[in-house]
Amino acid sequence: MIVKMKFLSISGPKTDIDRVCDQYLSKYEMQLENAVAELKTTDNLQPFVDLNPYREPLAKAEQFTAMIKDDKICPKAVTSQEEMLAMIREVNHDFLELQEQKELLKKKVESLRERLDVLTPFQPLDLDLYKVMRYRYMKVRFGRISVDYFHRLEKYLFDDLNAVFIEGARDENYVYGCYFTSNPEASKIDSVFNSLHFERISLSSDFIGTPTQACEELQKEIGKTKKKIKKINQSIRVLVEKHAAELLGAQKRLEELCNIFDVRKMAARIEEGDNKEEYYILCGWMGEEDVAKFLEETKKDDKIFVVVEEDREKFFGEPPTKLKNPKLFKPFEMFVRMYGLPANDEMDPTMFVALTYTFIFGAMFGDVGQGFCLFAIGGILYLTKKINLAGIISVAGIFSMAFGFMFGSVFGFEDVIPALWLKPVEAMTNLPFIGQLNTVFIVAVAFGMGLNLLVILFQMINAIKAHDRGNLLFSNNGLAGFVFYGCIILTIVLYMTGHKTPSNILLAICLGIPVILFVFKEPLTNLVEHNHKKLEEGKVMFLVQGFFELFETMLSYFSNTLSYVRIGAFAVSHAAIMEVVLMLSGAESGSVNIFGVILGNVIVCLLEGLIVGIQVLRLEYYEMFSRFYKGTGREFKPFDQHKKEH
Template sequence: MTVAKMEMLNLVAPIRYIDKISREIVLLENIHMVNALNEINEDNFTLSIAEENIEELVDMCVIKAYREERDYKDISEKINNLMDYLQIEKNIKRKYIEEEYDFETSIGEIEDIYEDIEGVYREKTQYHEELKRIKEFDSHIHQLRQTNANLSILKNLHFFSFKIGILSKENINRLKKNYENISAIVLHIGSNEKGEVYLVISPKDLETETNRTLHSVRFYELDIPKEFLGTPDEIVVNIENKVRENKSHLETINNKLEKLKEEYGAVVERAYSRLMLEEEISRVKNETACTQSYFYLSGWVQSSEKERIKDRFRKYGEKVILMFKGVSEVHKYIIPPTKLKNNRLTRPFEALVKMYGVPSYSEMDPTPFLSITYMLLFGTMFGDVGQGLVFLLAGLYLSKKNKKGLYGGILTRLGISSTIFGFLYGSVFGFEHIIPALLVHPIEHIDFMLMGSVVIGIIMLITSFGYSIVNKLKQRDMKEGLFGRNGLNGLIFYLALLGIVANVALDKEIVPSGLLYVIVLISLVLIVIREPLANLILKKRPLYNEEASSYYIESGFDIFETLLSMMSNTISFIRVGAFALNHVGLFIAFQTMAKIVNNFAGSIIIFLIGNIIIICLEGLIVFIQGLRLEYYELFSKYYMGEGIEFRPVRLADN
């Protein structure tokens, strides 16, 4: 439920080990690579000044970027083609990459078998294309069977030529308007999904003019194979024979490919796994810097993984130098990547956080707060036992179908929340009197729902102030953390305003009004002078980062913005109760329609359609509204989301 602690790794080793070390880093899958040359140029790559490190330190004076000389484009294309030809699933097999190997041997194996397998697959493709062409031709002229037209006779005419083609429906009228300009017989012989099929017979002397007219109406001429000339019955027989012949050839080729798969499948899988590793190794090497004798590598690692990394490289002894530095030891302008650590309940909601932005390394992870509040908001707005269970089942299905996807997990948790609130509201598929309400029926307690929503919003907003204060103080931003409108001073100001509103609403002084007004006044003054005050406490000069007059004019407007935002943020949560009431009201509308129908079967259909609409349409609206409250009312107070996600170099299946 926190951001993982990071350290910077600097590694130096003899250049002859660059392939082995890069391979180790890929297989470790826990190092977020950083360009080593940039780190060296910015004086962030450091080695301890020990006698055994002198040679490496001196060598750094003539450093340059490492460039991989090998190009895997050609062999990559061949291996991926073979995986497709043999219908082999593109999965990386760890057993092929964790053992020692020579990739040149794998390349040689692929080169030896590629031509044979490609030739068989090319033959398969040709038969597929021909079969497709035959079936397409058959679909275009199957209406010709209803006529007595003999294409062989038409083909052998000395003074006339013919063509069969398709016109789109919008161009038919254009053709009709040009009938007087076309010296040809135009016969409509059928229709299909692409348009209308026509047989056109024209004198050969006028063929050019006819073609020009047909071209103007975008007439698509069909290519008629020689073997399909003859009477309609002969064409039918020829097409059936040709289809049967092609399918027979395809079956033979598929059997041949299956045998090739049995013989060479393991070779191709092995080459694919090793290719993926080699390409990743190449990416690692391109992030390194090198001299004639040594190479230098930098990356971020989790502190908890440091010992594992040391153990992995211990076998190289003193030939590999490892240096680890904490975040406080690197330059302040260098941003460490962020690795979120959440439990099973809240982990799926990381996807919603990352949609807004990745938290920076110095920020608190908002995922736990977002997950709990978002489930609460969704359940409040969409409380129904039956519909919640539908969401739950849909989420479980998505999670099973795509185990790496997070959205199934989100839907599952929202379904549970909706179901729980359904019991609190006593609602099952919209019916509110099947089970008793453990709390209230929303439509019968409108004031309670609306006021309760505002109270929920106030609690969330106060919590968001707490997050903001912690984040700002972690970032050593005293100005905003202590005196800003979203800092400690802003929280006190907000609580004082709530106290004043409560005194007026209840018509009695819970807290003395005079004290509250004094707190409000002091808070406003602190918001206005927060910059010079913070600089004065921290002994920074100058007190203002701009002209004093400009600063105070801007701060004056900031007061109005603060008041408006606090008021709008609080009132905005009324929508939670409003959507809970809308959920009930929408189903009441379907109930009314069912009563009007006054038919059991019709009523069931209306209730079914109503629930589908509510689940799909209103469920989507509530999902979006919950996100809006999280992003605009809460995140805007305490969350920046300007971090870099921790992405360790690793092998990933396609």
């Protein structure tokens, strides 16, 4: 059902807006509208331009609560806003100090790793780096040379150079090492090595011992620094855990305060009186029951003034749609939302969808065992994960079990329990003029005819709510359509059951008059609504258009009715598919392959269950909703939705 909405205007001193939102509006669901845009008849309205002061503290609180590992900690109630903000500032101050120390240590680790990476290729060199760097009469150059040029160096130049090259590590592309030369020859030797593309690598002069020993010292220093970082991380965890309950409570309260302050985005302010006192104005939609409770609670508060606009929807647009259904039908709101929420002057089809969808699904997928699996698995998922589709599957499984008993089918076995009604594959019925036909097909079409009449009644109810006389009286889904289609159904039922059909004169009246009303719907609608509008096209064109629209209407009645044959078709095909599964599993030969039966049932449940679910939804949308439901409503969105979800 749709909750009836009322439009409220709330005003009071500007400084009191937070108290009102926190004390009153946080208890009720209210969809706020932009007061500056909505209250067009009020002069001098100005928007609020204040920045939200709780946004930054909330971000800090969320940052700290994300570090809390223990999910069992209960939030501590906040004593006062000042103490809460002071606590966050204190924790943030300590956290930033620790974080600064941590960043410095991280940079130190990066620097040490860079030095280690530079020195590692020279580990095979057996020399004292401290002494080598301080030779007085010799120069030493560390670097790397490509493998190709190193081979040339070995082959042609080593014997002619007044230098000694000591090789270190080698990879696929480069040879690392160093060369020694006397001071007088240094310039010449450097030129030769530069011509061979020798890339010099600068090593720090504070290394002590061999390259291997220096690398070991660097690794030890990196290890010590990492331990210090771990200690700081531990200190951060201790800091957060020490204030965990307070931080969780602060986060919850700051979320509330942040949402409350954001109400200003939808509010307006106005100056009144000689003293230019500033007032706030809030406006929006609230459920009728909540309005009564809100007015009762605020009647003794002299700082708040509430006005209920009774006729606002007639002048300022449609109210939002809020659905309220019993828990059993709540999951089926998902299907309604997928199509579109009902407008304020429409009926809520949730219960209708719940009953028809599950009933038709059960008829198309009738099996006690498979239905129980759907019921159990869907129910567990819905109760634990709150998945709406799982809840729908669970309820549909109940109807599958019910039709399973009626068809006498348990996991495809039709000899375990007796059929309370019929066997879908075997049951046949003789009909006049048609001959022998499967009983399930006949029942499915009859059921579809009944549903078509029902949805036409729903359309008439919606037309009455919307004060749409034209569609109520002259539409193919209105009174004229109900009489026309009902007369056809009555005649068919009487003929097929062997009873006397209505006279030709009565049929001509019951069928002819609605057809005339279909064709002349537009001028008749203008007549009953006192709208003296002339036809835009000529009379001939109007009649031609009316003929084709009439043809489309008759075709839609026929195709819409035949669409329900799929209910019987799937009931029969389900039974036939399970016969194939049992045959392949050896049931007919007496030696049943249990694994084959289980696998076959799983495949049928998954594939055929999915197909049946989609086909039933198609019937709901195209054959039922299209006749009576528009789904043009807008969703009701309370301003404090974040809190409501928690």
